[in-house]
Amino acid sequence: MERIDPSLPPRLDFRDLTLMLALASARTTAGAARRLLLTQPAVSRALLGLEGRLGVRLFERTRRGLEPTSAGRTLLADAPRLLDDLARLASSTQGSVSPTRLLRLVCECYTAYHWLPSALQGLRAGLPGVDLSIALEFTKDPIGGLEAGEIDAALVSEAPTPRSRRLTEMPLFADEIVFVMAAAHPLAARSALAPADLRGERLLVSRAPTRGMGWFHRPLSVRGEPPLQYDVLPLTEAVIDFARAGMGIGVLSEWVAEPHLRRGDVVARRLVTGPIRRPWRLVWRREASEIAQRLWQVLADAAPRTLALPPVPARHGRAG
Numbered sequence: 001m002e003r004i005d006p007s008l009p010p011r012l013d014f015r016d017l018t019l020m021l022a023l024a025s026a027r028t029t030a031g032a033a034r035r036l037l038l039t040q041p042a043v044s045r046a047l048l049g050l051e052g053r054l055g056v057r058l059f060e061r062t063r064r065g066l067e068p069t070s071a072g073r074t075l076l077a078d079a080p081r082l083l084d085d086l087a088r089l090a091s092s093t094q095g096s097v098s099p100t101r102l103l104r105l106v107c108e109c110y111t112a113y114h115w116l117p118s119a120l121q122g123l124r125a126g127l128p129g130v131d132l133s134i135a136l137e138f139t140k141d142p143i144g145g146l147e148a149g150e151i152d153a154a155l156v157s158e159a160p161t162p163r164s165r166r167l168t169e170m171p172l173f174a175d176e177i178v179f180v181m182a183a184a185h186p187l188a189a190r191s192a193l194a195p196a197d198l199r200g201e202r203l204l205v206s207r208a209p210t211r212g213m214g215w216f217h218r219p220l221s222v223r224g225e226p227p228l229q230y231d232v233l234p235l236t237e238a239v240i241d242f243a244r245a246g247m248g249i250g251v252l253s254e255w256v257a258e259p260h261l262r263r264g265d266v267v268a269r270r271l272v273t274g275p276i277r278r279p280w281r282l283v284w285r286r287e288a289s290e291i292a293q294r295l296w297q298v299l300a301d302a303a304p305r306t307l308a309l310p311p312v313p314a315r316h317g318r319a320g
Contacts, residue, residue, distance in 0.1 A: 176277055180249065
């Protein structure tokens with residue numbers, strides 16, 4: 001057996017790894033504090049202490065929030081595996097261990113998968129004893145999957161409110177739907193768009209808006225004008241590429257648009273009437289209520305960041 005040198009104190013522990021994942025997911029010390037049930041100053045002190053022990057900067061503050069440095073990314077790459085190894089080691093030393101409970105989750109819209117996988121790394125600390133799996137096969141019919149008992153919970157935005165007493169739903173957060181166009185597009189010179197500006201434009205979507213999406217149709221409707229026309233492209237990336245080439249205006253979630261805006265060849269605009277917010281809810285089977293409510297809490301604290309866009313010009317008089 002090798003001798004352990006007590007003169008070399010460990011520079012990392014379980015709390016450090018949990019802190020890193022919470023900061024990477026929340027992107028603010030305040031958001032990480034809510035997730036870790038700590039105060040914001042305590043999180044800031046913990047980060048400074050960790051950086052001091054390691055002798056490197058782990059995060060940089062940017063307009064988009066905290067961004068991990070190269071050293072931070074290296075640590076984050078191994079943090080989930082190390083936490084899992086520690087959890088398994090602790091479980092193996094206990095004489096009686098509570099069984100892990102499986103929670104099968106699906107997201108109704110693929111755009112949520114742009115942030116959910118990375119967020120789940122930070123959520124693990126808030127869901128001990130839960131094995132969370134993603135059931136992609138029920139993306140198109142999450143309510144049907146719930147009613148059939150094939151999944152336990154669903155993150156939905158478009159599905160109608162279920163009437164079954166076997167299902168429960170609670171509101172979560174909202175993302176913003178933005179209009180993405182080439183930087184050279186004539187409408188890109190405007191800080192915000194009027195609904196009439198979109199008439200005659202080729203609107204590019206990865207899924208056709210449904211009649212039940214009142215939150216989307218109401219702000220875009222113009223009395224006496226025909227409904228907008230949409231071109232459905234099979235891939236989200238195709239929507240961006242067509243918009244970049246000046247072949248239309250992409251209608252996208254901020255979660256999808258944000259990384260593409262950094263190049264500067266496409267821009268995002270909102271309506272003069274303000275942001276179009278898509279409301280998200282968590283729906284779950286009654287049998288999974290205890291575990292689903294825990295998931296709802298950690299998801300509510302992990303709301304994705306909002307995209308920074310030019311301010312909407314002040315409007316005079318009452319809105320029509």
